Amino acid sequence: MLTREQAQARLQALRAEIEYHNYRYYVLDDPVIPDAEFDRLMQELIALEAQWPELITPDSPSQRVGAPPAKEFREVRHAIPMLSLNNAFTDEDVIAFDRRVREGLGQPEVSVEYAAEPKFDGLAIALHYERGLLVFAATRGDGYSGEDVTANVRTVRSIPLRLPDGQAPDWLEVRGEVLMLKRDFERLNAQARASGGKVFANPRNAAAGSLRQLDPAITAQRRLTFYAYGVGRVEGAQLPPTQAGIMDWLAGLRFPVTTERRVVTGAQGLLAYYRELGARRHDLPYEIDGAVYKVNRVADQERLGFVARAPRFAIAHKYPAEEALTVVEAIEVNVGRTGALTPVARLKPVFVGGVTVSNATLHNQDEIDRKDVRVGDTVIVRRAGDVIPEVVGVVLERRPVPPPPRFSILEHYPVCPVCGSRTVREPGEAVIRCTGGLYCPAQRKQALLHFASRRAMDIEGLGEKLVDRLVDRGLVATPADLYRLDLPTLAALERMAEKSAGNLLAAIDRSRHTTLARFIYALGIPNVGEATAADLARHFGRLDALLAADVETLQQVPEVGPVVAQSIHDFLHEPHNRAVIEALRAAGVHWEEGGGAAVRTGPLAGKTLVLTGTLPHLSREQAKALIEAAGGKVSGSVSAKTDYVVVGADPGSKYDKALALNRPILDEEGLLRLLGDTPIPSPGGQDKEVTS
Ligand code: D41
Numbered sequence: 001m002l003t004r005e006q007a008q009a010r011l012q013a014l015r016a017e018i019e020y021h022n023y024r025y026y027v028l029d030d031p032v033i034p035d036a037e038f039d040r041l042m043q044e045l046i047a048l049e050a051q052w053p054e055l056i057t058p059d060s061p062s063q064r065v066g067a068p069p070a071k072e073f074r075e076v077r078h079a080i081p082m083l084s085l086n087n088a089f090t091d092e093d094v095i096a097f098d099r100r101v102r103e104g105l106g107q108p109e110v111s112v113e114y115a116a117e118p119k120f121d122g123l124a125i126a127l128h129y130e131r132g133l134l135v136f137a138a139t140r141g142d143g144y145s146g147e148d149v150t151a152n153v154r155t156v157r158s159i160p161l162r163l164p165d166g167q168a169p170d171w172l173e174v175r176g177e178v179l180m181l182k183r184d185f186e187r188l189n190a191q192a193r194a195s196g197g198k199v200f201a202n203p204r205n206a207a208a209g210s211l212r213q214l215d216p217a218i219t220a221q222r223r224l225t226f227y228a229y230g231v232g233r234v235e236g237a238q239l240p241p242t243q244a245g246i247m248d249w250l251a252g253l254r255f256p257v258t259t260e261r262r263v264v265t266g267a268q269g270l271l272a273y274y275r276e277l278g279a280r281r282h283d284l285p286y287e288i289d290g291a292v293y294k295v296n297r298v299a300d301q302e303r304l305g306f307v308a309r310a311p312r313f314a315i316a317h318k319y320p321a322e323e324a325l326t327v328v329e330a331i332e333v334n335v336g337r338t339g340a341l342t343p344v345a346r347l348k349p350v351f352v353g354g355v356t357v358s359n360a361t362l363h364n365q366d367e368i369d370r371k372d373v374r375v376g377d378t379v380i381v382r383r384a385g386d387v388i389p390e391v392v393g394v395v396l397e398r399r400p401v402p403p404p405p406r407f408s409i410l411e412h413y414p415v416c417p418v419c420g421s422r423t424v425r426e427p428g429e430a431v432i433r434c435t436g437g438l439y440c441p442a443q444r445k446q447a448l449l450h451f452a453s454r455r456a457m458d459i460e461g462l463g464e465k466l467v468d469r470l471v472d473r474g475l476v477a478t479p480a481d482l483y484r485l486d487l488p489t490l491a492a493l494e495r496m497a498e499k500s501a502g503n504l505l506a507a508i509d510r511s512r513h514t515t516l517a518r519f520i521y522a523l524g525i526p527n528v529g530e531a532t533a534a535d536l537a538r539h540f541g542r543l544d545a546l547l548a549a550d551v552e553t554l555q556q557v558p559e560v561g562p563v564v565a566q567s568i569h570d571f572l573h574e575p576h577n578r579a580v581i582e583a584l585r586a587a588g589v590h591w592e593e594g595g596g597a598a599v600r601t602g603p604l605a606g607k608t609l610v611l612t613g614t615l616p617h618l619s620r621e622q623a624k625a626l627i628e629a630a631g632g633k634v635s636g637s638v639s640a641k642t643d644y645v646v647v648g649a650d651p652g653s654k655y656d657k658a659l660a661l662n663r664p665i666l667d668e669e670g671l672l673r674l675l676g677d678t679p680i681p682s683p684g685g686q687d688k689e690v691t692s
Helices: 004-029 037-049 092-103 182-195 203-211 216-222 243-252 268-285 298-304 363-373 441-452 464-472 487-492 496-509 516-522 530-538 544-550 552-556 561-570 575-586 622-630 653-660 669-677
Strands: 075-077 113-120 123-130 133-139 143-148 169-177 225-235 262-265 288-295 313-320 323-335 339-352 356-363 378-384 389-394 423-425 431-436 608-612 631-633 642-648
Touching: 037 298, 092 268, 092 298, 092 313, 113 225, 113 243, 113 268, 113 313, 123 203, 123 225, 133 143, 133 288, 169 203, 182 203, 182 608, 203 216, 225 243, 243 298, 268 288, 288 298, 339 363, 339 378, 339 431, 356 389, 356 487, 363 389, 363 516, 441 464, 487 496, 516 530, 516 544, 530 544, 544 575, 552 561, 561 575, 608 622, 608 653, 622 631, 622 669, 642 669
Parallel strands: 608 631, 608 642
Antiparallel strands: 075 143, 113 262, 113 288, 123 133, 123 169, 169 225, 288 313, 323 339, 323 378, 339 356, 378 389, 423 431
């Protein structure tokens, strides 16, 4: 047990150390100890304070979230008003500002030095320190009086609760902006979305909402940040003679000040700073809405003084707003190269982010639902940098009365606006797709490239550039049109030599002879890759059997579940796709048709078997060949669809699965009995030595 004096000394040391690490972490962004060590220090502090409650001080790091929720915020008057800033929007505005400054200082020919800094898009606040201790904090309010937000401000880790010993003036008022870093904002909104909580439109709103929480415990969870931009009431200190010097002095007192500040000369220096900062704007960890220019010398600031409520010595040079309000005139869809329907809001044109915007993406139906965007709504559109404009949210107060109905893509677009084919939303998927596939012009190029690809119809020489030209010129709309191309047409295309035209025609001709599996794969049915195409070919054997299959029949194919079965069925029952398939057959595309496993005769017709372990006489290859010759199929995994599991010595997990799913189990003898008199095919030199 420590004595009171020892506890006091340890508490002081702990507090200083913890605040130092807070400063390294939250202000300098450069921590020197691991988080776990920091937590240990905090725990020691809290435990010791619990033992010695009378030694708790208001500046202890343990007190950052100490205050109970307030009923309302107290109003406080600012001893020195917090003025507003005049705005500049153009280069000319800035040149005129600089001229006024030079004239105001009585030396129009002498260039002026300015302190230039980012204009944080946050909330202005004033922090008051009495002999180094944070005593209260107030929002700017109307500039003359604001709200006492001391309890909330204490939770902001980058704000010092006490200033370094021996350096503190009798009184110090620091002014700056409270804001939320972009990454903290993203995280807060992600959490809110997951838990159904309030989603904020931008970091500024999130910061404002968090600072004005009556319960400081909530503010503490929100991770706010602070940057100092100047001072107010100061007593008992000799301030540096320039704005830049004051900022350095504040940094020395451990206040967060931005590293983006510069001292520049004349209007040209200001404009160059504006452009450089603008170019990096989107890479900064916080949002800014402009640059602030201040005459650097404090004596000059005082000579220039104020007009109305704003200083003559400073100006805010704004970047084009990235958000604006406008009205949704319609919601339409774009059909992408994969057939996905992307909803787009058609907007009343509005100037935002430096350009006129009349469309904004709505991503998908889930996003429309989440933001509840309806035709006629007033919305916030955002265009940040070169990013595609998006609808951030709806201004519900401006929703027309009576309210327009919720917007459903499927209801408005039961058929594809490009090709008229049915649209579908697959269960569990966010996207709605056009089933037009091969036929839909929007999907044509993609579909053609897939059709011609090496593992599909393998048409060598039909690449992206050529497909673009063929489609753009209207020479090819569907894969069937490829088989109608002739030498004069191809050779007439620019950049197409007669020799390569001939080679392409030969490749197209060669592709006429293919396999059913390749053909099915080449169709580009959603959810049908190479393996499923091969399964379908094996199962049905003939294209007409596949075309005739209903969803239930399709599900009998091993590895084909309800989603894939539905997708195949939708595709094959789309009349346009049917027409393309028939045109391909008419153009001479052919393959060898088998009976198909399902209709093939044999004792194992339509059955799926799984092999596991070593059989006494048959090799794996022999057993497989026997089963297939008897009309059965060998699958690699056990499922509810497995008809028999053939088990040999040392079986693997497939055996356990077979038991768990209660599938019939056979040994080699049982298998041979099922096969009856199926002739044993010769596996062509693959004979394994038969051991007994
Ligand atoms: O970053 C800011 N938002 C910012 C605001 C800044 N960097 N400097 C500022 N300087 C002043 C003066 C020159 C009046 C001391 C300001 C503001 N004012 C300000 N913030 C809100 C109203 C005025």
